[in-house]
Amino acid sequence: MRVRHKPWAKEKIEQYPQFVIPNPQDYKGKWTDLFGNDKPLHIEVGTGKGQFISEMARVHPDINYIGIELQQSVIVTALDKVIEADVPNVKLLHTDGADLRNFFSQGDVARVYLNFSDPWPKNRHEKRRLTHHSFLKIYEEILGDQGEIHFKTDNRGLFEYSLVSFSHYGMKLNGVWLDLHDSDYEGNIMTEYEEKFTAKGHPIYRCEVQFTD
């Protein structure tokens, strides 16, 4: 996502340390301390403008959520959504998906959401795709046993690539939807991007995959 530079974003993020956690490395292995309970933790890697994660937190009070976003000018919009949601079970991290192991120990996370990740369509950028095996290795190292990835995208090429990548990593495919908005799937929470894209009538692809022992 290419976004307008927002010089005031850094300052605003620093004003809300209760929402955008400034010291995530301190909670590695003990996120239950931060949330004050031991509910399962689901994270979204590349949380964008935050509609998905804040809405999920509102709908599922029994789950803790963390949205992770690298771009300062984007996470500041997610911050607005989290402030507005006004629920205790959603936090944000201003960091890179590649650094997750600095902040999460094995088993800290029960599920990873990937929503409309950058497709990086050129072959030479394959390693940047969030479903490349090097990222799957990272997710595997922070997820618990049988940890899941729930992935959706409108990008056909990325979805095709990802299904093969998951399979070659030895993951199990538990569900796949090739036109999410024309299916019996219930409880879908749309991202900002998804709302815009769906209005054009194009299909949304979705799958649920799981690491196996």
Next chain:
Amino acid sequence: MRVRHKPWAKEKIEQYPQFVIPNPQDYKGKWTDLFGNDKPLHIEVGTGKGQFISEMARVHPDINYIGIELQQSVIVTALDKVIEADVPNVKLLHTDGADLRNFFSQGDVARVYLNFSDPWPKNRHEKRRLTHHSFLKIYEEILGDQGEIHFKTDNRGLFEYSLVSFSHYGMKLNGVWLDLHDSDYEGNIMTEYEEKFTAKGHPIYRCEVQFTD
């Protein structure tokens, strides 16, 4: 496929024992005897009107092909295509996919094609789908090591079901195309059904999966 009854079909099939093999059980474990060479054998389960298998045989002289079709009134059309193709590397079997182990030993077959199989959309008919695990077991028992299934369909529900079924069986997904006719896939041979369906602009789904040790 619901088809017109053709009372003359039986007789015609019997007239061409060199194309519709009348005694396939005799070749179990020794199909190389029938073809007179040891080229790899690819079979199509549910070969329908035979355009795919006869055209594949024409294009790939280094592969032997067998098309399998249960319906007499359909295989008789496939027979016409095979007569017309006039190549030595394609034969037909008038039998049921469930009986494959009667005619093929482990390793006789290198690849199974499933094209536009009946979707059997009702849950209670799941067992009839040619990608149900009971059929995967049959294919596994006649295929050699690392044997492959190449599957295409226009039916979204069947494709979704099949991807999950392959994965839960422990198969590896080597390639997936979610809009075959709008992709970089080369060498696609269309079935009669595919030609008709594609003209309507709907996507064709395709995948290549492989049994693992």
